[in-house]
Amino acid sequence: MDILRAIDNMHGPVFLLAYGAFVAAVIAIVALAQRLRDPTRGLPPPLVPSSPDPYEIAFLRGGKNEVTRLAIFELVGKGHLHVLAPGKEPKDWQVDRSSGSLGQSCDGTSIQRRVFGAVQKPTKAAEIFSGGVPGQLDEYLTPYDARLKEEQLLANADMVARGRRVYVGGLGLMAAPGLFKLATALAEHRGNIFFLVVMAVIAVSVYTGAASPPRTTARGRAYLRSLQLAYASTERSKESSLGTRESSPTRLPEPSISGSSSPGLAMAAAPVALLPAIFGFEVLEGTSFDSLKQMFSQGSRGGAGCGAGCGGGCGGCGGCGGCGG
Amino acid sequence: MYRATFGELPALGVGLGFRRPYLADIFQHRESIDFLEIIADHYLGPSRKTEEELGLLAQHFTLLPHGLNLSIGSAEGIDAGYLQKMARLVRKIDPPWWSEHLGFTRAGGMHIGQFSPLPYTRAAIEVVCRNMDRVKRVIDAPLMLENITYMVSLPMAEMTEGDFLAEVVERTGCGILLDVTNLHINAINHRFGPQDYLGRLPLERIVQLHFAGVEAQDGLLIDSHAQPTGPEIWDLLQTVLARAPVRGMILERDENLPPVEGLLDELRRARDMGREAGRWQ
Numbered sequence: 282m283d284i285l286r287a288i289d290n291m292h293g294p295v296f297l298l299a300y301g302a303f304v305a306a307v308i309a310i311v312a313l314a315q316r317l318r319d320p321t322r323g324l325p326p327p328l329v330p331s332s333p334d335p336y337e338i339a340f341l342r343g344g345k346n347e348v349t350r351l352a353i354f355e356l357v358g359k360g361h362l363h364v365l366a367p368g369k370e371p372k373d374w375q376v377d378r379s380s381g382s383l384g385q386s387c388d389g390t391s392i393q394r395r396v397f398g399a400v401q402k403p404t405k406a407a408e409i410f411s412g413g414v415p416g417q418l419d420e421y422l423t424p425y426d427a428r429l430k431e432e433q434l435l436a437n438a439d440m441v442a443r444g445r446r447v448y449v450g451g452l453g454l455m456a457a458p459g460l461f462k463l464a465t466a467l468a469e470h471r472g473n474i475f476f477l478v479v480m481a482v483i484a485v486s487v488y489t490g491a492a493s494p495p496r497t498t499a500r501g502r503a504y505l506r507s508l509q510l511a512y513a514s515t516e517r518s519k520e521s522s523l524g525t526r527e528s529s530p531t532r533l534p535e536p537s538i539s540g541s542s543s544p545g546l547a548m549a550a551a552p553v554a555l556l557p558a559i560f561g562f563e564v565l566e567g568t569s570f571d572s573l574k575q576m577f578s579q580g581s582r583g584g585a586g587c588g589a590g591c592g593g594g595c596g597g598c599g600g601c602g603g604c605g606g
Numbered sequence: 607m608y609r610a611t612f613g614e615l616p617a618l619g620v621g622l623g624f625r626r627p628y629l630a631d632i633f634q635h636r637e638s639i640d641f642l643e644i645i646a647d648h649y650l651g652p653s654r655k656t657e658e659e660l661g662l663l664a665q666h667f668t669l670l671p672h673g674l675n676l677s678i679g680s681a682e683g684i685d686a687g688y689l690q691k692m693a694r695l696v697r698k699i700d701p702p703w704w705s706e707h708l709g710f711t712r713a714g715g716m717h718i719g720q721f722s723p724l725p726y727t728r729a730a731i732e733v734v735c736r737n738m739d740r741v742k743r744v745i746d747a748p749l750m751l752e753n754i755t756y757m758v759s760l761p762m763a764e765m766t767e768g769d770f771l772a773e774v775v776e777r778t779g780c781g782i783l784l785d786v787t788n789l790h791i792n793a794i795n796h797r798f799g800p801q802d803y804l805g806r807l808p809l810e811r812i813v814q815l816h817f818a819g820v821e822a823q824d825g826l827l828i829d830s831h832a833q834p835t836g837p838e839i840w841d842l843l844q845t846v847l848a849r850a851p852v853r854g855m856i857l858e859r860d861e862n863l864p865p866v867e868g869l870l871d872e873l874r875r876a877r878d879m880g881r882e883a884g885r886w887q
Contacts, residue, residue, distance in 0.1 A: 328666055329633045510662050514629045 288458055289465050296462060297476055304455055304484045311451035311492040315444055321433045321500035329511045335558035336392060338508060340425045341434055341501055342561065345415035348422060350562060350577055352396040353409070355554050357573060361393075364572045365403055371575040375403035392421050406576045434501035436494060444494020451492055455484065508559045516560055522553050524569030611748060612781060615813060616702050617886040618668060618854035620877040622869065623816075625859070629659075631866035636666060638870050640877070643856045646671035646704070650691040664699050670814075670854070671695055671704045675717070676741070678751070679710035679724040684737050693744045702853075703813060705750040705783045708734070708771060723756035726763040726770040731777065738778040750783035750813050751775065755791050755829045767792065768806030775811050782807065784850075785816040786842050787835075787858075791827040800842055804849065812850035817843055817876065818858040831860040835872055843876065847883035855880065 291299065316322075339347040353376060356362040365375045378400055399414045409415075429435040436444065459481050466474050497505070515522075556564050565574035619640030622632065632639055642663060649660050649671075663669055675688055696704055709721040724730040741749065753771060765773070775782055784807075793800040819833025835857070846852065855876050859869060880886050 325665065329662075331634055331636055506658075507662055507665075510629075510658055511633045512630050514627055 285461060288462055291462075293473060293476075297480060300458055300462070300477075301480065303458065304480075304488075307451055307455040308484075308488050308491050311447060311488070314447055314451075315492060315494055316499070318443070318447070319495070319499045320440070321498040324433065324500045324503075326500055326504035326507050327432060327434070329507055333508065333555060333558075335552055335554035337425045337429070338505075338555070338558040340422055341429055341497060342505055342558070344496065345418055345422055346410060347558075347561075348392060348418055349396060349409065349415045351554055351558055352393045352418075353577075354557050354562075354565070354570065354573060356393055356397055357570065358553065361397055362400060364576065366572060371572075371578070372407065373405065374572065374576045375405050376400055376409075376576075377403040392418055395421070429501070432500075433498055434504055436496060436498055440498070441494055448493055452485070452488060455488060456481070459484075505559070512555060512559050516556060516564060519556060519564060519568055523556065523565065526567050526569065526571045528569045612810065612813065615748065615781075615853050618670075618702070619886050620855045620857070620873045620880060621667075621670075622873065623672075623856050623858040623860075624663065625863070627863055628866060628869075633666065635866060635870055638873060639667070641668040641670065641854060643670045643672050643705075646673040646692060646695055647675060649695055650688070660699070668701070669699050670701050670856075671699065672752075673704070673706040675711050676706045677710045677712040678706055678708065678737050678741070679730060679734055680712050680737070681733050682712070682715070684740050685712065689741065689744055696745050696747050701747060703748040703750055703781065704745070705752055705814065707754050708751040708774060709754045721754045723754060723758075723760060724770070725760045726765050726767060728764060731770070731773055734774050735777050738780065742779075748781055748813075750781040751778075752783040752785050752816065753788050753792075754785070755788045755795075757795070757826070759796055766798070766803075766806065768803040772806050772808055775808060780811075781813040782811045783814045783816060784812050784846060785829075786846060787816065787818045787820060787839055788829055790839055790842055791820055791829055794827050801845070804846065809850040812846065813853050815843065815846060815852055815855040816858055817855060831858045832862040834864070834868065840875070840879075844879055844883075847879055847885060852880065852883075852885050 288296065335351060336348055339351040343350075353362060357364065357376065360379055362376045363379045365377055367373060367375075378397070395417050396414060399409070399412070399417060404412075426435065430437045459477060463474060463477060463481075466472075466477070495502075509516075562574045562577050565571060621641035621643060622628070622639050624632070624642040624644050632642070644660075644663065649656050660669075671692070673692055676684065676692065678684070692704075707721050709723055711718050711721060713722075724734070738749075751771070751774065753767070771782065774780070789800050789803060792798075793803065817835055817839055818829065818831045819835050820827045820839070821830040821833055822828075843855075857869060857872050857876065877886075
């Protein structure tokens with residue numbers, strides 16, 4: 282009761298400062314706890330495969346949103362979609378079909394076909410996510426989800442449940458003093474609660490970003506890091522396979538990635554889609570796909586948002602920030 | 607110390623001298639590359655990035671560290687700091703053996719910047735033996751010494767290069783990393799027969815081979831490591847494989863990098879040669 286009395290009697294600005302420090306401490310402790318209780322910490326990552334699946338990697342890194350982005354990248358690269366840029370603002374840019382159908386050349390299994398099918402007319406990036414396109418890929422992503430959980434690269438249901446309990450517990454602890462102060466202020470008809478409300482909104486947002494149970498395990502993050510190291514030289518020479526900003530999107534041959542950075546080297550047998558799959562759409566900056574990078578870094582702000590799209594909170598998307606890029 | 611262990615060294619097969627432009631390629635073709643030789647000097651510093659790269663390579667391949675600056679022939683002795691760093695690297699990756707060059711890169715406290723040949727004299731052998739005693743106190747993994755190329759035959763030689771190498775390995779207990787390309791280059795430039803050279807060596811000590819292409823410049827051959835392996839090198843490799851219990855071969859390519867498929871073809875050919883000679887499965 283003493284502590285409640287102390288909170289009640291605390292002068293507004295003093296309370297805000299103290300509460301701010303308390304919130305920061307809770308966020309740091311819970312975020313650290315979420316990492317430390319990961320049972321895969323210290324486990325060596327899987328070996329880098331000879332033929333990595335870009336869609337599996339994209340799913341590991343950023344969930345169904347990242348897979349959707351990757352499919353659009355390949356569809357643009359193969360000439361089935363193209364980017365319309367009616368104005369200067371990337372959030373207004375659209376992808377549209379270049380042809381009525383995919384023909385024979387596209388991957389018949391599906392992810393690309395489903396995404397292509399969802400683009401019936403010029404469509405903004407935000408509309409792709411808010412229109413539920415990523416959700417239409419669930420049936421194709423279930424095998425990836427199962428395998429990645431079996432390999433302990435994604436958190437399984439048990440880990441997620443325990444992580445949520447920690448999250449909820451920490452949220453309650455963090456919110457309690459603020460709610461008490463708010464309640465006493467309202468009970469005493471004090472109206473100076475604006476800053477408290479703003480702080481609460483910011484605190485919950487930051488807490489969710491930092492302390493949500495991670496979707497990717499420590500082993501999964503180590504595996505992604507291995508892939509990034511293994512393909513670092515390819516990333517440095519991205520213009521040789523992805524073209525430069527001044528050119529139209531490079532038509533992607535099949536198969537197509539340069540494993541080596543020296544000019545004039547023949548392409549080794551690995552898909553160019555590996556680059557955005559491993560490094561994210563940021564890798565497209567400065568290449569002939571730069572417009573896609575700009576478009577999707579804006580897209581989510583008007584769309585479903587990180588939490589809904591990534592299925593685990595922005596902090597768990599392994600690079601969600603922002604969900605569109 | 608090493609004499610008793612040569613027979614127990616594993617047969618590694620055929621690998622590649624690791625070069626960063628091929629980093630992604632080696633993962634894409636892991637099944638075609640039996641092991642990697644890394645330039646040890648690239649991993650002696652504390653950089654986080656090189657530590658990560660080393661960890662990644664070690665997870666996927668057997669790594670053999672190949673030093674550049676031990677300067678085993680320096681009369682002023684081994685650089686203690688370099689030796690400690692090399693020891694740390696060897697402990698970290700635990701290779702079946704490691705290698706360096708039979709020559710020197712430091713003299714009078716200065717770095718020469720390239721491998722310099724030793725005079726083939728008894729005094730030089732004593733220097734190498736003294737330095738090797740120090741190395742063996744710090745690093746207990748077997749060391750293979752590589753024959754280097756030289757433009758000038760130093761005067762007052764008391765023996766041939768082959769006899770010099772033979773006595774060094776006999777006295778120090780080291781093994782031999784026979785660079786077949788270097789042997790060919792020296793034989794042509796200095797007009798001796800490679801078979802005579804091989805006849806001087808304790809063949810049971812030849813544990814590893816290097817091979818690479820040669821280039822001609824101003825009437826001399828040089829070890830540029832910038833060309834495909836030529837027929838004369840393949841012939842010499844076949845001769846050595848038939849006679850020596852080689853455990854591993856490394857293809858070296860530093861410049862004029864081709865598509866990785868070209869290197870893999872050479873690895874396949876070398877692997878088949880070794881298999882036919884009964885060196886590995």
